[in-house]
Amino acid sequence: MDCVSIVLGYYLVSVLITDSFMMRPTSVVTRNEILISIVIAIIVFQIIFRLSKRYTHIIRYENSQDYLLYIVLSLMSSLIVSGIEHLFLKMKNPSIKLNLLVGLVIGIIMVSYRLILRYVLLSDAAHRGNRQTPENKKRLLIIGGGYSANNIIKTIKSTMRGQYEIVGIVDDNKKRIGYSVAGVRIIGDRNDIIKICESNEVDEIFFSIVNIDNKNKKEILEICGKTNAKVKVLPGLTELISEENLYHSLRDVGIEDLLGRDPVELDNQNIKNLIQEHVVLVTGAGGSIGSELTRQIMIHNPKQLLLLDNYENSLYDIELELKTNHPNNDIRAIVANIREKERLDAIFEKYKPEIVFHAAAHKHVPLMENNPTEAIKNNVFGTYNLVNCSDEYNVKRFILISTDKAVNPTNIMGATKRLCEMIIQAKDKQSDTEYVAVRFGNVLGSNGSVVPLFKKQLAHGGPLTVTHKEITRFFMTIPEAVALVLQAITYAEGGEIFVLDMGEPVKIYDLAKSLIELSGYTLGEDMEIEITGMRPGEKLYEELLMDEENLESTKHEKIFITEPMDMTMDDVEDKLDMFREILNDENTSKEEIKETMKICVPTYREPDEVNGE
Known part of the structure; x- marks a missing residue:
């Protein structure tokens, strides 16, 4: 031509x-x-x-x-x-x-x-x-009148004109009202969203603002939730698939969009100084927290990264991902069980790790209530093995990933994690290794958490299941939690339990309700929330601090330090001996294990004592 x-x-x-x-x-x-x-x-x-x-x-x-x-x-x-x-x-x-x-x-x-x-x-x-008749077109409202909206509108007009009829744009800059973006008029601000959706029978809302603080994003999404429209959002700038065709980056609203948490600021240089050119071991490397730890650790160029897990499939996945993204780094995947001290000795002797992140644990509350001996063997004695190996092989720093469920625990899982905190604080007093723990609440998207459960239930038409209408939890995204873990350990001197600021507790019922509304459903008509009743070991409210613990601030506004407990390794050994005795008896009942746990962890209580039921 x-x-x-x-x-x-x-x-x-x-x-x-x-x-x-x-x-x-x-x-x-x-x-x-x-x-x-x-x-x-x-x-x-x-x-x-x-x-x-x-x-x-x-x-x-x-x-x-x-x-x-x-x-x-x-x-x-x-x-x-x-x-x-x-x-x-x-x-x-x-x-x-x-x-x-x-x-x-x-x-x-x-x-x-x-x-x-x-x-x-x-x-x-x-x-x-787009072989749709005008009657079948989805009526669309776009939030934000910037570059992203312009890009999305042009995509719709050029390739999917038959799918959408754009009723207008809303933008909080009142001076722009009346102007057009790619031929579509700006017809109001956030206060007009409900009125516009009702008068125009809007089917979908596209939230096209990328550069916005999470507080304002949450407020606008809450307004959108009061309409009957399904809402889709653009992720943040760092998550965008492509800046050329933003329509394909739109996704359904997630719980992380509803929390209103702003990104954390980090002192990356101090984190790099801690990790760079050191041999780092991560246990539970295939899990949700462990895998994110490995990703963020690799940013700081460790001399060697050791991935330890006893589940080969998830370990293979994270090894493949890291080696693909960091082909020139030394990454080793190790299949091992932290219960086996001799196997751990061989690993520590061979690789000589300098920093250990201990994220391996049994964490599912109801499962551990029914299998308490496994929780004790894995969480308590697995941690004990790693703590001793770290001391024997001159590890510089040992970091335990703990949980808010360790505070005044009402379940076996939480009580075992509290015992782990006791172990590292006691060991720190007699070792050159610096032992610290980082305690935080629920993370979004972790295996077995409420987020993937809700998404699966929405996809299958409901109902969404909540154990109690008043149950609340602290929430944080996995990348945010891990970033704060890395920041916290730069302040470590040994023996500290770092507590992360989780923000305000959130009602699980309210989260479920918001997800239903922002997915374009009407609660009680299109989608239901089913109250299933409290699970074994579950409590209504989680806590991040025990009564006897005092908080001290750090240089970071979202990281605090608890006052170390007065406990020796002899005290810990006495507690562990009690568990060794009952674990050796196959006829030990769950009730006996719970009674022993109450002796070893004085803050451990039955759920009914806490929930008032």
């Missing part, structure tokens, strides 16, 4: 010069010279356009910059043709002006037929991909 454009360009210029529709010779050029010039031009244009990779572009995705480049390349090619005519063919009257005119005309022809072809392709795509 470009060859035709070149011939047509020369023909049109000839017509302009000779005022005749026949390519006649002139005082400037002969007919043979015109034909030779056309052949040379075809060759030169092909070479230039292929070198500039113009023929690798997809016409339907070309833009104004591409069209301008076609004209520039055409003019450049014409200048080269003029040079060849003068230097090599010794034409008598080569004219640079004439060749530039030819180049300009050819460029215009090329751009023109590409524009026509693009229009045909896009019209055909819209026709084939």
Whole structure:
């Protein structure tokens, strides 16, 4: 087609010069010279356009910059043709002006037929991909009148015109109301969302603001939840799949959007100083917390990263991910059980880790209530083994990942984690290794947590299940929790329990209700919430601090330190001996285990004592 454009360009210029529709010779050029010039031009244009990779572009995705480049390349090619005519063919009257005119005309022809072809392709795509009648179009409201909205609107208009009818845009900048973005008017601000949705029967809302603080985002989403529209959001800038086609980055609202937590600020240099060029071991590396720890640790370039887990599938997945993203780093995947001291001795002897992050644990509350011996063997004695190995093999720092369920525990899992805290605080007093713990609440998206459960229940049409209407939990995203863990250990001197600021506790029932509303459902009509009753070991309210613990602030506003408890390793050994005795007896009942736990962990209580039921 470009060859035709070149011939047509020369023909049109000839017509302009000779005022005749026949390519006649002139005082400037002969007919043979015109034909030779056309052949040379075809060759030169092909070479230039292929070198500039113009023929690798997809016409339907070309833009104004591409069209301008076609004209520039055409003019450049014409200048080269003029040079060849003068230097090599010794034409008598080569004219640079004439060749530039030819180049300009050819460029215009090329751009023109590409524009026509693009229009045909896009019209055909819209026709084939959107065979909906106007009555079936989804009525759409867009929040935010910036670049993202402009990008999304253009995508909708070019490829999915038959799917959506855009009723307007809302933007909190009142000065912009009345203006248009990509042909769509800004018709109000956040206070008008409910009214606009009702009067226009809006089916979907696209939240297109990327650069917004989480507090304002949460407030706007809460307003959207009061409409009957389904809401989709753009993720933050760092999470965007592509900035070229933002429509494909839109996703359903997640619980993380409803928490209103702003990103944490970190002292990355101190974290790097701690990790860089050190051998780091992460236990439970295949789990939700452990895997995120490994990802963030790799940013700081450890000398060697050891991934330890007893579940081979998840360990394989994280090893593959890390080696793909960091092909030049030394990453070792180790299948091992932390209950086996001899196996741990061999690992510590071989690799000599300098920093240990201990994230391996049995954490499912109801399961551990029914299998208390496994919780004690894995959580308590597994931690005990790692703590002793760290001391024996001169580990510099040991970090225990703890939980708010260790505070005044009402379940076996929480009580075992409290025992782990006791172990590391006692061991710190007699070891050169610095032992610390970091305590935080629920993380979003972890295995077995409420978030994936709600998503699965929504996908299957409900109901969403909540154990109690008043139950509350602290929530934090996994990346935020891990980032604060890394920051906390830069303040460690040994023996501390760091407590992360989890914000305000959130009612699980309210989260479920908001997710239903923002998914376009009406509670009680399209989707139900079922109250299933409290599970074994569950309490209504989690706590981050025990009564006898005092908090001290750190340099970071979201990290605090509890006052160390007065406990020796002899005290801990006495407690562990009690458990060794009952674990050796296969006839030990759950009640006996609980009674022993109450002796060893004085703050451990039955759920009924705490929940008031």
